[in-house]
Amino acid sequence: MTPADIDRVFGRGRLRMVTGDHVEVFREESLPGERRRYTKRFLATAAGDFRHWTEREWRILARLVGHGIGPVPDVVQFDRGAANRPALVQTYDAGITVDHWATLLPVERDGALLRHVFEDCAHWWALARHCLIALDAIHELQLVHLDLKADNVCIPFGPADFNPQAPGQLLSPRFEQIALIDFAFSLVSGESLTRALPIARQTEYDYQSPRLLHALEAGSRGDLLPTRQLDWRCDVFSLAAMLRRYLPDPEGPLGGAWTQPRQAQARALVRRLLEAHDGERPAQRPHAELIALTSHPLADAELAASLAQGWTLAIRSEVVGNDSPTPVTRIALPVSADVQSHQSAIARLDQAKQGRVRARRWAWVAAVVSMAAIGAPLLYEVWSVPRERAATTVRTALPTTAPAQVLARAPAPPSEAAPARASEAVMATVPAPAAATEAASAAAAPAAAPALVPVPAPVPEPVPAPLAAPLPQTAPAPPEAPVAVKAPDRGAAPAVHTPAAAAKANPAATARAKARPAARPPAGAPQSRSGRERALAWLTLRGPAPRSAARPGLSAWPAVALAPAPVAAAPAPATAPAPVQPLASRPAPRSDEVPAPVPKDFAARASELIATDLARVAQRAERRVQRVMNIAAQPDNGWQDDEIRRAASAMRDTPDVPLPVAELAAEDSRLLHEAARVAFRRGNAREALDLQLMAFGANPLDADVVSSLAFLWLKQVPPQADVARQLALYSLSLHDAKHPGGRIEDWTTLAIASALSGRDRDARNAWFVTLALAPQPERQCRAAVNAYTMHGERLRAPVEALLYRAHSSGRAEGSALCEWPPHWMATRRAR
Numbered sequence: 001m002t003p004a005d006i007d008r009v010f011g012r013g014r015l016r017m018v019t020g021d022h023v024e025v026f027r028e029e030s031l032p033g034e035r036r037r038y039t040k041r042f043l044a045t046a047a048g049d050f051r052h053w054t055e056r057e058w059r060i061l062a063r064l065v066g067h068g069i070g071p072v073p074d075v076v077q078f079d080r081g082a083a084n085r086p087a088l089v090q091t092y093d094a095g096i097t098v099d100h101w102a103t104l105l106p107v108e109r110d111g112a113l114l115r116h117v118f119e120d121c122a123h124w125w126a127l128a129r130h131c132l133i134a135l136d137a138i139h140e141l142q143l144v145h146l147d148l149k150a151d152n153v154c155i156p157f158g159p160a161d162f163n164p165q166a167p168g169q170l171l172s173p174r175f176e177q178i179a180l181i182d183f184a185f186s187l188v189s190g191e192s193l194t195r196a197l198p199i200a201r202q203t204e205y206d207y208q209s210p211r212l213l214h215a216l217e218a219g220s221r222g223d224l225l226p227t228r229q230l231d232w233r234c235d236v237f238s239l240a241a242m243l244r245r246y247l248p249d250p251e252g253p254l255g256g257a258w259t260q261p262r263q264a265q266a267r268a269l270v271r272r273l274l275e276a277h278d279g280e281r282p283a284q285r286p287h288a289e290l291i292a293l294t295s296h297p298l299a300d301a302e303l304a305a306s307l308a309q310g311w312t313l314a315i316r317s318e319v320v321g322n323d324s325p326t327p328v329t330r331i332a333l334p335v336s337a338d339v340q341s342h343q344s345a346i347a348r349l350d351q352a353k354q355g356r357v358r359a360r361r362w363a364w365v366a367a368v369v370s371m372a373a374i375g376a377p378l379l380y381e382v383w384s385v386p387r388e389r390a391a392t393t394v395r396t397a398l399p400t401t402a403p404a405q406v407l408a409r410a411p412a413p414p415s416e417a418a419p420a421r422a423s424e425a426v427m428a429t430v431p432a433p434a435a436a437t438e439a440a441s442a443a444a445a446p447a448a449a450p451a452l453v454p455v456p457a458p459v460p461e462p463v464p465a466p467l468a469a470p471l472p473q474t475a476p477a478p479p480e481a482p483v484a485v486k487a488p489d490r491g492a493a494p495a496v497h498t499p500a501a502a503a504k505a506n507p508a509a510t511a512r513a514k515a516r517p518a519a520r521p522p523a524g525a526p527q528s529r530s531g532r533e534r535a536l537a538w539l540t541l542r543g544p545a546p547r548s549a550a551r552p553g554l555s556a557w558p559a560v561a562l563a564p565a566p567v568a569a570a571p572a573p574a575t576a577p578a579p580v581q582p583l584a585s586r587p588a589p590r591s592d593e594v595p596a597p598v599p600k601d602f603a604a605r606a607s608e609l610i611a612t613d614l615a616r617v618a619q620r621a622e623r624r625v626q627r628v629m630n631i632a633a634q635p636d637n638g639w640q641d642d643e644i645r646r647a648a649s650a651m652r653d654t655p656d657v658p659l660p661v662a663e664l665a666a667e668d669s670r671l672l673h674e675a676a677r678v679a680f681r682r683g684n685a686r687e688a689l690d691l692q693l694m695a696f697g698a699n700p701l702d703a704d705v706v707s708s709l710a711f712l713w714l715k716q717v718p719p720q721a722d723v724a725r726q727l728a729l730y731s732l733s734l735h736d737a738k739h740p741g742g743r744i745e746d747w748t749t750l751a752i753a754s755a756l757s758g759r760d761r762d763a764r765n766a767w768f769v770t771l772a773l774a775p776q777p778e779r780q781c782r783a784a785v786n787a788y789t790m791h792g793e794r795l796r797a798p799v800e801a802l803l804y805r806a807h808s809s810g811r812a813e814g815s816a817l818c819e820w821p822p823h824w825m826a827t828r829r830a831r
Contacts, residue, residue, distance in 0.1 A: 036093035057184035062611035071134035094179035095156030107311035120256040122303035129294035136287040142189030148238035170310030200330035207241040209234035240273035602697030618726035621733035629765035644772040669699035703734040721756035763798035781818035
C-alpha cells in the first residue's frame with residue numbers, strides 16, 4: 001500500500017475523486033471525530049449539459065431517506081446553485097466502496113495474505129447477502145438503480161477509530177451498514193422522465209443488463225417507453241456480474257476457506273441471479289428466496305468465525321492496485337433537438353389518443369344516463385298501476401261511514417326498508433278519495449286549521465367526514481314529540497297521537513317497529529377513526545370532551561367537539577298545534593356552528609424538513625456536541641462531571657439557525673404532541689409517530705416535540721437510528737430554559753442511535769454524559785440495561801462501558817442495576 005492509497009481510503013483532507021468529465025466529486029476536509037462529507041455536482045461539458053441531474057439525484061435520495069430506507073447515504077445539504085455556479089448535493093460518507101476494498105486494501109491474517117477481503121469465502125457470501133438486502137429495500141419502493149457496480153456500493157469499516165498507521169490493529173467490514181450511492185440515473189416509479197438517461201454501453205465491463213441496453217438504444221431515438229418499463233431484474237443482473245468478478249479462478253488454487261463444494265454453491269447463486277433476470281417477471285419478487293440462499297452458507301461455523309474475526313492491513317504488501325479497476329460510468333451524448341421534437345410529437349399523439357378514449361367513455365356514460373331518464377317514468381307506471389288497483393280493492397271493502405285515521409308514529413331511524421313500510425301503512429289505512437278531498441279543501445280554505453302530516457324532526461347539518469367525531473354509542477335518544485294528524489271529518493277536533501297512543505291503536509305496527517334493525521350510519525360516515533383524524537378534529541372543532549376522553553388515566557386528553565346533537569322540541573299543546581316547518585325552510589346554521597377549515601398538512605412539512613434541512617442543522621449541532629463528548633471520553637476523575645455540565649450548558653451560547661419554517665402553530669403542536677403521548681401509552685407506536693410528525697411540522701422549534709420525535713423513531717420496527725440521531729442532535733441545540741444542559745433523554749437517544757448506526761465511540765461517550773448529568777445515576781443504569789434488552793448486542797459494548805464507569809467511580813454503590821460485571825457478562829463467562 002502506498003501513502004496515496006491510505007489517504008484515498010482513510011484521509012480527511014480535501015480530495016477530488018476519480019470520475020468522468022461530466023461530474024466532479026470532492027471529499028471535503030474534516031476534523032478527527034467528524035463524519036466525512038462528499039460533494040457532488042454535474043457539469044456542463046462540450047458533449048452536453050448535465051447539470052439538471054444533480055437535482056434529480058437529490059430528489060431521489062430525499063425520497064429514500066423520507067421513507068426510512070437505510071442502505072443509502074444521509075443527505076447533508078442541497079444547493080440549487082446560481083447563474084455562475086452549478087447546483088451541488090452533499091452527503092455523508094457512506095463507507096469504503098467495494099472497488100476500494102478490492103483494489104487498495106490487501107489484508108493478512110494467520111500468515112495468509114489476501115489481495116482483498118472478498119477472497120475469503122465468508123466475506124464473499126456476506127457481500128452477496130447484504131447487497132440483496134439493500135436492493136430489496138429500494139426495489140420495495142419501485143426504484144431501480146440501473147448503475148450497480150463495485151464503485152457504487154459502500155461498506156463502512158470498523159472500529160470507527162481505526163488507525164491504518166498503527167501496527168497490529170484489526171480492521172473489518174461492517175456489512176450490516178452497506179449503502180448504495182449514485183442514484184442520479186436511477187428509475188423511480190412516479191418520477192417524471194422527460195429525457196433519455198445519458199448512460200452509454202460499457203464495453204470494458206459487462207455489467208449492464210441486456211434489457212437496459214435495449215431501453216437505452218430506444219431512448220437515444222426518443223422512445224422512452226422501454227426505459228419506463230425497466231424493473232428490478234436489471235439490478236439483479238448487475239449484482240451477478242459484480243459477484244462473479246470476486247469468485248476464485250476455477251483453474252487456480254483455492255484459499256480463504258474456499259472449497260470445491262463452496263465454490264460450486266457460489267457459482268450456482270450467480271446462475272440463479274441470471275435466471276431471475278432472463279425469465280419473465282414473476283408476480284412476487286424473488287429477493288426473499290435469494291437472501292435465504294445466501295444466509296445458509298453463513299450458518300457454517302467456520303465461515304461465521306471467519307466473518308467475526310478481523311484483518312490486519314498488509315501495508316508492506318507487494319500487491320499492486322490501481323485507482324479504479326471498475327470503469328466509471330460511460331456517458332452518452334444528449335438526445336438531439338430533432339429527436340426531442342419527434343419525442344414530443346409522439347407524446348402529443350398519445351395524449352390525443354387518450355383524449356379520444358376518454359370521450360368515448362363519457363359518451364357511454366351519457367347514453368346510460370339518458371336511457372335511465374327515459375325508462376324511469378315507464379318503470380314507475382308499471383310499478384304504480386298494481387298498487388292503485390290494490391288500494392281500490394281496500395276502499396271498496398272498508399265502510400264509508402267509519403272515520404279513517406292516519407297512524408301517527410315518531411320518525412323511525414333511517415333504514416333501507418323504512419320508506420317502503422311507511423308508504424304501505426299509509427296506503428292501507430287512508431282512502432284515496434278522502435285524502436284528495438283533504439288536499440283540495442286545504443287549498444281552497446286557507447283560513448281553516450292547517451292539515452298536519454307526519455314530518456320527521458329536524459336533522460342537524462352533517463359535519464364533514466374528516467372532522468366529524470364519533471358519537472357515543474350509549475347516548476340516549478331524543479324524546480319523541482307528539483305529532484298531530486288531521487282526521488277526514490273537518491268537523492271533529494284534530495286528534496293528537498303520542499307514541500303510547502299509537503302503540504295502543506296499532507300493536508302490530510309497533511311490534512314491527514321494535515323488531516326493525518338499528519339504523520345504519522350514512523354511506524360516507526366514518527365507522528372508526530385513527531388518532532391522526534381525531535387530532536385534526538381537535539384542531540378544528542373545540543368544545544366539550546366526548547365520553548371516550550373521560551376514561552381513567554386520560555384526564556389530560558385535549559377537549560374534542562362532537563357533532564351537534566339534535567335537540568328535542570317540547571310537546572306542542574293539543575288544542576293549538578303549531579305548524580311544522582318544512583326542512584327546506586329551516587334557518588341556516590349559525591356562524592359559530594360552521595366547522596373551521598382543515599389545517600395545513602403538517603406531516604408533509606415535517607417530511608420535507610427532515611429530508612432537506614435536518615441533516616444540515618444536525619451537522620452544525622454535532623460539532624458542539626462532540627466537544628462535550630470529548631470531555632466525557634477522558635479518564636474518570638473528580639472534576640469531570642462539572643466540566644461536562646458546563647460544556648453541555650455552553651452548547652446553546654452560540655446562536656444557531658433553526659429549521660426554516662415561515663409560520664408556527666405552537667398550540668396545534670402541543671395538542672398533537674399530547675395525542676401522540678396517549679397513543680404511545682396505548683401501545684400504538686406507529687400512530688404515535690404519525691401524530692408526533694404532525695406536531696413537529698407544526699412547530700419544529702419546540703425542544704420537547706423534537707425530543708419525543710427522536711425517541712419515537714427508535715421505537716419503530718426496525719428502529720430508524722440515523723433519523724433519530726439527527727433529531728437528538730438538533731434537540732440538544734435548541735434553547736430550553738428547563739434543561740440548560742440538554743435533556744438527559746436526548747443524550748440517551750443519541751447514545752442508542754449512535755450504537756445502532758455503528759458509532760460505538762459516540763454511543764459510549766454519550767452514555768458517559770448522561771451519567772454525569774443524571775441526578776440519580778441508578779436511573780441511567782436502568783435506561784442502559786433496558787436499551788440493551790430491547791436492541792441487543794449492538795448496545796453491549798457502550799452499555800458495559802457505562803456500567804463499568806458507574807461502578808469504578810462509586811456513583812451507584814450497592815445498586816443492583818449498576819452491578820459489575822453485569823449479569824449477562826457473568827452468564828456468558830460461565831458458559
